[in-house]
């Protein structure tokens with residue numbers, strides 16, 4: 001069979017890394033825990049087609065490299081550390097021309113004890129992570145998408161859904177007051193950086209954008225009189241674009257985690273629907289899934 005490699009990349013996934021910073025002056029420690037993925041591209045076809053391992057940087061060596069770079073460099077903001085990793089592989093191996101780096105940062109929020117921040121104890125306050133996906137290709141710069149994954153929220157009122165297409169397939173009633181719940185998966189894609197030094201020049205922007213995106217997401221979710229998931233998520237995107245000038249586009253992928261009313265009238269006429277609804281049945285599936293990418297006018301996002 002005539003065949004050729006059309007695209008290849010390989011690397012190490014799920015490299016778990018923990019780093020502590022000990023501030024001797026304040027006797028305060030700060031910790032970071034991450035899960036890292038590195039996939040390399042380049043002149044590596046012969047490893048697939050001819051069993052030529054001379055072009056293979058072992059994935060075990062990639063794991064070691066991540067530990068060593070974490071020791072030698074700052075690991076925050078994660079956009080910077082991802083760029084340090086990709087730059088290392090591209091500049092160290094002349095046959096490696098591209099690197100994909102994904103960093104998932106897990107929450108270790110400082111504990112508050114008797115109202116005071118504790119110097120060395122932390123809390124995993126939820127499954128939310130701060131994620132970075134970076135792609136650097138030689139001569140093409142660095143593209144970075146930063147994001148928030150797994151931030152689970154619910155509002156018990158302040159959400160409606162009505163006036164949608166109603167035809168012979170429709171059973172859903174018009175709703176003027178419903179429960180809205182989702183697991184936020186939000187991302188913001190930065191304008192392309194020329195290389196590591198341009199990423200370094202933007203260091204303060206990364207934490208600022210993450211903080212702004214998180215605050216805007218939570219505030220808009222809470223305060224918007226939601227007409228639909230679609231409209232509420234668009235309002236979030238617009239505001240993030242407004243405060244983060246280095247961001248080209250913002251995307252959200254939001255499951256609509258339904259909570260169904262339960263008709264209990266069959267039991268002694270119990271009233272539990274409409275304005276009397278108090279007990280609901282949370283659903284696991286199916287769920288709605290609403291996605292959008294919003295870019296600055298004149299800058300359509302690439303699909």
Ligand SMILES: O=c1[nH]c(=O)c2[nH]c(=O)[nH]c2[nH]1
Nearest residue numbers: 161172227228229230256288
């Ligand atoms: O906010 C919503 N958007 C939809 O597209 C949709 N579809 C649906 O059944 N419920 C909802 N809710």
